[in-house]
Amino acid sequence: MSDTTTPEEQDSALTRLTRDPISRRRFVAAAGGTTAISALLVACGDDDSGSSASSDDMSTTTTEMSRSNDAIAQFGKGDIGILNYALTLEYIEDDFYSDVIESGLFKGDQLALIQTFGKDEAAHVAALTQTVRKLGAKPAPKPKTKFPLDDAQSVLELAATVENLGAAAYLGQAPRIESAAVLAAALAIHAVEGRHAAALNTLTEQSFVPDGAFAKPADAATVLDSVQPFLVG
Amino acid sequence: MSNHLTHESEANMGQHQTATAAQPAAPELAAIEFEPLSRGALIARGALGAAALYGAIAAGPLVRRAFAQMGDGDIEILNFALTLEYLEAAFYERALDEVDLGSETTEFAQTILGDENEHVAALEKTIDSLGGKPVTAPMVEFPFSDEAAFLKLAQTLEDTGVAAYDGAAPAIKSKELLATAGSIVQVEARHAARIRLARNEPPAPNAFDPTLTQQQVLKAVAPFVKS
Numbered sequence: 522m523s524d525t526t527t528p529e530e531q532d533s534a535l536t537r538l539t540r541d542p543i544s545r546r547r548f549v550a551a552a553g554g555t556t557a558i559s560a561l562l563v564a565c566g567d568d569d570s571g572s573s574a575s576s577d578d579m580s581t582t583t584t585e586m587s588r589s590n591d592a593i594a595q596f597g598k599g600d601i602g603i604l605n606y607a608l609t610l611e612y613i614e615d616d617f618y619s620d621v622i623e624s625g626l627f628k629g630d631q632l633a634l635i636q637t638f639g640k641d642e643a644a645h646v647a648a649l650t651q652t653v654r655k656l657g658a659k660p661a662p663k664p665k666t667k668f669p670l671d672d673a674q675s676v677l678e679l680a681a682t683v684e685n686l687g688a689a690a691y692l693g694q695a696p697r698i699e700s701a702a703v704l705a706a707a708l709a710i711h712a713v714e715g716r717h718a719a720a721l722n723t724l725t726e727q728s729f730v731p732d733g734a735f736a737k738p739a740d741a742a743t744v745l746d747s748v749q750p751f752l753v754g
Numbered sequence: 755m756s757n758h759l760t761h762e763s764e765a766n767m768g769q770h771q772t773a774t775a776a777q778p779a780a781p782e783l784a785a786i787e788f789e790p791l792s793r794g795a796l797i798a799r800g801a802l803g804a805a806a807l808y809g810a811i812a813a814g815p816l817v818r819r820a821f822a823q824m825g826d827g828d829i830e831i832l833n834f835a836l837t838l839e840y841l842e843a844a845f846y847e848r849a850l851d852e853v854d855l856g857s858e859t860t861e862f863a864q865t866i867l868g869d870e871n872e873h874v875a876a877l878e879k880t881i882d883s884l885g886g887k888p889v890t891a892p893m894v895e896f897p898f899s900d901e902a903a904f905l906k907l908a909q910t911l912e913d914t915g916v917a918a919y920d921g922a923a924p925a926i927k928s929k930e931l932l933a934t935a936g937s938i939v940q941v942e943a944r945h946a947a948r949i950r951l952a953r954n955e956p957p958a959p960n961a962f963d964p965t966l967t968q969q970q971v972l973k974a975v976a977p978f979v980k981s
Contacts, residue, residue, distance in 0.1 A: 701924040708924070716947035730865060735941065
């Protein structure tokens with residue numbers, strides 16, 4: 522990657538590096554062959570700001586996009602808003618799996634799978650919380666949730682719906698993320714949400730690739746509307 | 755999943771929120787498969803072992819040649835992705851043509867092959883439209899002759915594909931291309947999870963999917979490339 526950058530690119534990378542503690546170059550140096558989250562935390566260090574400018578990118582200003590941006594704005598500016606939006610979704614997923622485990626509807630292999638997915642979501646909550654704090658901002662509050670937990674089949678179907686939505690939510694934000702380190706972390710989580718969704722789709726006899734060869738993104742407004750029924754207070 | 759895991763998980767019911775970010779999703783399974791090496795190190799080591807095994811010690815030339823014809827910037831990343839997609843498509847085509855697969859495996863292998871072919875077509879078209887030159891499809895050879903061996907290698911290839919896309923994506927400059935890469939990597943992750951379920955392996959073995967560099971990925975797939 523960095524071996525083939527043109528002098529012009531090196532200039533702009535250097536400019537970014539001096540301006541920004543989580544520049545792409547510094548991130549890439551930290552990232553080689555490790556997990557994105559550990560690289561993110563290394564790249565963040567104790568610095569308290571975190572966005573690399575990306576003015577070279579084409580911007581889209583459709584109505585849908587601005588509706589989505591408005592929805593994100595309540596969580597904070599820029600990458601912090603996106604991270605807090607993601608944190609809110611992870612809180613909901615984490616709560617969901619906790620309630621499902623407590624419901625006693627599952628045992629054996631299915632329970633083990635659900636517990637594993639719940640642990641993943643808890644790890645996402647912890648990592649996102651830590652990242653928001655490292656960026657000098659306040660993590661979004663944990664929402665109060667309630668889920669319909671009537672029988673095992675409908676719960677598995679709801680789990681599949683929630684995970685497919687979660688994967689689409691991360692995909693919808695990825696191109697909007699400014700910092701390469703935050704992007705890498707979001708992608709590492711995004712793939713896990715996709716894996717969860719595919720497994721749950723398979724268990725509920727739905728296609729593991731419901732969108733075909735290219736997964737579809739969801740904007741924040743759509744996602745927040747979809748989770749509204751599970752929020753109380 | 756082992757009975758041991760299930761029983762221990764039941765004993766720990768309701769305590770999962772105490773898990774920390776640093777813990778693997780399933781410590782017992784992770785201990786078996788990955789310790790003490792990281793996944794990246796494991797794949798790199800596997801590639802070296804496989805290279806020795808199949809007499810394809812010349813991993814170096816492939817890596818050098820692959821980089822030489824890839825171009826710069828986003829085009830380079832797209833050609834890197836295209837190389838992997840060619841490899842994956844050829845892999846599933848060979849399995850469906852030559853190996854006796856059960857009906858369930860045949861069904862999802864056909865779906866996956868269709869996806870990989872669409873990825874190839876989209877990447878070729880995108881590279882063309884950016885004024886780049888798509889890399890040529892490599893000649894490949896895969897060491898499997900039955901369904902179990904096919905599934906095992908398929909899991910490795912798909913997990914590697916996810917790590918490759920996620921490793922390369924933060925360096926993509928165009929937001930549009932990044933969105934496309936994201937929609938492809940999610941599909942690769944879904945393939946990996948489906949194959950893992952078929953093998954009774956955890957579909958999401960890590961809370962955070964690991965990444966690999968281009969160099970690591972090309973070394974990992976070198977044993978399967980003849981020319």
